[in-house]
Amino acid sequence: LNPPCPSHLFTAAMSVDTGPTPPSLAETLKKVEEMLTCGHCLYSYADPRVLPCLHVFCRCCIYGPTNDRRSTVFCCPACHTVTDLTALGENGLLPAHHVHHLFDIRDVLTKVDSLQERQCEKCEQERASSLCRDCGQYICVECIQTHELWSELRSHDIVPISRVIEEAVEMLPPKRRTLRCSKHSKELELYCRSCAELICHNCTVQQHREHSYDLVSDVFSTHKGAIEDKLTPLREMLETVTRSLLVFDATLESIVSQQKAIDADIEETVRQLHEELETRKAEFLDQLHETAGEKIKLLAAQRDQVELMQTQLGSAVDFTEERLRTGSEGEILAVKKYVVTKSQELIREFNRDLLVPCQRANIVFKPHRLREMSKPYRAVGIAGVSPKKCVLLSHSRATMMGELFVALVHVKDENGQDYPDPVENITVELVSPTTMLVCDVEMGPEPAHYSIKCTPTICKEHELHVLIGGEHVQGSPFPVLVKRPIASVTKSPRVVAKLKKPCGLVCNGKGEVLIVESGLPKVSIFTSRGLKLVKRFGSRGSAPGQFNDPDGITVDGSDNILVVDSGNHRIQKFTAEGEFITTVGTKGDGPLQFNLPTNIKIHPQTGNVYVCDQYNHRVQIMKEDFSFVGSFGREGNQDGDLLYPTDLAFDCSENVYVCDSKNNRIQVFDLNGQYLRKFGERSYEDSCGCEELETSYIRISNNVGVYQPSYLHIDADSNVYITNASNNVVVYKTSGEFVTLFGKQGGGAGEFSSPCGLVVNKEGLLCVSDNNNCRVQIF
Numbered sequence: 001l002n003p004p005c006p007s008h009l010f011t012a013a014m015s016v017d018t019g020p021t022p023p024s025l026a027e028t029l030k031k032v033e034e035m036l037t038c039g040h041c042l043y044s045y046a047d048p049r050v051l052p053c054l055h056v057f058c059r060c061c062i063y064g065p066t067n068d069r070r071s072t073v074f075c076c077p078a079c080h081t082v083t084d085l086t087a088l089g090e091n092g093l094l095p096a097h098h099v100h101h102l103f104d105i106r107d108v109l110t111k112v113d114s115l116q117e118r119q120c121e122k123c124e125q126e127r128a129s130s131l132c133r134d135c136g137q138y139i140c141v142e143c144i145q146t147h148e149l150w151s152e153l154r155s156h157d158i159v160p161i162s163r164v165i166e167e168a169v170e171m172l173p174p175k176r177r178t179l180r181c182s183k184h185s186k187e188l189e190l191y192c193r194s195c196a197e198l199i200c201h202n203c204t205v206q207q208h209r210e211h212s213y214d215l216v217s218d219v220f221s222t223h224k225g226a227i228e229d230k231l232t233p234l235r236e237m238l239e240t241v242t243r244s245l246l247v248f249d250a251t252l253e254s255i256v257s258q259q260k261a262i263d264a265d266i267e268e269t270v271r272q273l274h275e276e277l278e279t280r281k282a283e284f285l286d287q288l289h290e291t292a293g294e295k296i297k298l299l300a301a302q303r304d305q306v307e308l309m310q311t312q313l314g315s316a317v318d319f320t321e322e323r324l325r326t327g328s329e330g331e332i333l334a335v336k337k338y339v340v341t342k343s344q345e346l347i348r349e350f351n352r353d354l355l356v357p358c359q360r361a362n363i364v365f366k367p368h369r370l371r372e373m374s375k376p377y378r379a380v381g382i383a384g385v386s387p388k389k390c391v392l393l394s395h396s397r398a399t400m401m402g403e404l405f406v407a408l409v410h411v412k413d414e415n416g417q418d419y420p421d422p423v424e425n426i427t428v429e430l431v432s433p434t435t436m437l438v439c440d441v442e443m444g445p446e447p448a449h450y451s452i453k454c455t456p457t458i459c460k461e462h463e464l465h466v467l468i469g470g471e472h473v474q475g476s477p478f479p480v481l482v483k484r485p486i487a488s489v490t491k492s493p494r495v496v497a498k499l500k501k502p503c504g505l506v507c508n509g510k511g512e513v514l515i516v517e518s519g520l521p522k523v524s525i526f527t528s529r530g531l532k533l534v535k536r537f538g539s540r541g542s543a544p545g546q547f548n549d550p551d552g553i554t555v556d557g558s559d560n561i562l563v564v565d566s567g568n569h570r571i572q573k574f575t576a577e578g579e580f581i582t583t584v585g586t587k588g589d590g591p592l593q594f595n596l597p598t599n600i601k602i603h604p605q606t607g608n609v610y611v612c613d614q615y616n617h618r619v620q621i622m623k624e625d626f627s628f629v630g631s632f633g634r635e636g637n638q639d640g641d642l643l644y645p646t647d648l649a650f651d652c653s654e655n656v657y658v659c660d661s662k663n664n665r666i667q668v669f670d671l672n673g674q675y676l677r678k679f680g681e682r683s684y685e686d687s688c689g690c691e692e693l694e695t696s697y698i699r700i701s702n703n704v705g706v707y708q709p710s711y712l713h714i715d716a717d718s719n720v721y722i723t724n725a726s727n728n729v730v731v732y733k734t735s736g737e738f739v740t741l742f743g744k745q746g747g748g749a750g751e752f753s754s755p756c757g758l759v760v761n762k763e764g765l766l767c768v769s770d771n772n773n774c775r776v777q778i779f
Helices: 007-013 025-035 059-063 097-116 141-149 161-170 216-326 329-349 368-372 486-490
Strands: 048-050 056-058 073-075 082-084 130-132 137-139 158-160 190-192 197-199 213-215 391-393 398-400 405-410 426-431 436-438 440-443 449-454 461-468 478-483 494-496 502-507 513-517 522-526 533-537 553-555 561-565 570-574 580-584 600-602 609-613 618-622 628-632 645-650 656-660 665-669 675-679 711-714 719-723 729-733 738-742 755-760 766-770 775-778
Touching: 025 097, 048 059, 056 059, 097 161, 130 161, 137 141, 158 161, 190 216, 213 216, 216 329, 405 426, 405 461, 426 449, 502 766, 502 775, 513 553, 513 755, 553 600, 561 600, 600 645, 609 645, 609 656, 618 645, 645 711, 656 711, 711 755, 719 755, 719 766
Parallel strands: 398 478, 502 553, 502 755
Antiparallel strands: 048 056, 073 082, 130 137, 130 158, 190 197, 190 213, 391 405, 405 449, 426 436, 426 461, 440 449, 461 478, 494 775, 502 513, 513 522, 522 533, 553 561, 561 570, 570 580, 600 609, 609 618, 618 628, 645 656, 656 665, 665 675, 711 719, 719 729, 729 738, 755 766, 766 775
16 A cells, blocks of 8 residues: 555565575565555556555545536545545545555566567577667577578577666666646746745745745755654554554463463363263162162052052952842941941951051152252353452441342452453352342442442341352452341231230340230240240249249340240249249348349340339349349439339340330440449420321321330440330330331331330341230331
8 A cells, every 4th residue: 555665675586695595586576566556446556645644545536526526525444544625625635645656666576577578570480699780680500590591681690588687677766757847847846944845946936935945955964853853752652552562462362372272171171071961860860769769669669558458348348238238237246246346346456547657748859959050150251360369358247128229349369469451250148048139230330349239128137148250259258248127117017916915025146036925924926027925834822833913034145045924023034945944032122132123135145134223213234144233223313313114125235125104215234233323204394195106107207205114125236126105116226216106006017005125037027026015016
């Protein structure tokens, strides 16, 4: 597209140097012809022009074939630069003078090439060896002899063809054509400094009349130096780009080589897996045949016994019925002895357990590990990322159901450095025992960090699995507890009914819900969601293990059960199975004496036992062995005083929250009983019990307090749940900030009649004892 001057090619073709073999004249001429071919039309250049991008094409290729089909723009096929032809004008593109010079060189090369194979022009049979300059003909050796025989031809100047070729070589490179003005056909001898173009003398009095100009010969050296200065950085850039292309080629070659190697590795791996699966298939079938065969064998043997029993019973029944139906009195009496004896024998040997199949159709196939292989994952990834070095980052191990959960993955390479390139084979799943949620992955706020986002919809324990190339990163699997948000109490609760005056609630280490049924009185143990009764223990009375109006309940670190036996003014301790262990307390106001105690809690770190001693207006503290530690509180309404305290709980800062029932407030103490603060005191307008909740049992307000609070519970998110004598539940933060209120008087869903104990179970569900409605509602 931009042909150079190839005169050096001809010199190399005619060289007789003993060095590397030079190109032949034919090869040189072929290269010249290629240089004279337009890259657009693929024909020899016709009126070649130079574009501003320095590429050369035919004038008709650039402007168009005819005047009525002129182009306004031209896109260079070589570099895709677009040239505005309208702005340049009809003759705005420079003629390609170097291409014209190349045509002259081609003419000389063509002439020389024709001399090497020239036929004698006299006999037209032999190859010409010389040129007769007088005759102007190329002649062979025999015709030269003929020349010498004729006296008038002997004086002719005959030269060898080799000499003719040497003379042609001496003409290279041919003299360059004189550059002429396209407007005046005069030689371009001047350089216009104002327009930076060549002009003729006529141009100086017309278009360039007032411009500055010089003779070309005077300014050539200066402008040539300027051009060479521009060429130096271009050469350096070209060298850099050329080296870069070599790197590209080497990288492409390496990738192709890797592709072939990994392709073979995949084929081999799949072949090995196929063989392994076939082996596993045979093992599984053997296990199936062994298991099923044993079951079939035992069941068939048992069936044979049952079938024999059927045959014996059938024979006895048929014989006896036939005799009774058709026999005479004598015949019947005659066989009576045998019939009675056989009947007694059959009745004695009848085994009802034999009628129940000893085997069940409970064969199962557990292909969990095999099915892991069917899950899609990226086995082929980009080298450099090291899952073992990558780190999963999360601010919390808990989130609310329906809310966005966000975590980060810090991606690193084998050296523990940030991996800057994009990583496409990251797989993130939030997994529970029954569900799997695929998480969104996107570039994080910082380099080499990826943001993980998902919105869980099921309230239970999950695991966050983060894999890169099928391998877990550091910190994965990551436990995530999905909790039920406070707002979910607006939904219809589930109900455990048919209870007798339920009051205190607690969850043990298994997640089971323990409920004190004061109306029985017993302690009932239910499965986690309160749907199935596991067992009950206790009875009415005052003996060890018996209850009289029991109220609060808690469990220690070994799941031993502590029950407040309020009517007997004592605390009783049982094993996790309900076996009596010990008791403490009698009626009175001294240490380890109680007067209608209500609730009990065990501090998770110290193990000390805190008891609300209601009618003594205090909280007593005991050790795990029920030895006395101390007490705090006295009857009154000042800060730190208590008036019929009913329940207590601990927050994560080891503070004690006490339901100060008749003072209508919650008071906060440290573990030693030192008063800290209070919250929940009601305003006058709320003393009515929130009658505005007739159509909805939820309300958010800043003007709500507690009214004769009876029970409270603090969850892992610092939410304080409080049951009220107003037949509702109020929720605060441990800071005292009001969150919400729900419930009203009634027996419908979400309605209460004397709500009592409450607890958030292992699955994040809020369980509330609805005492007078004889049920527990689960939100």
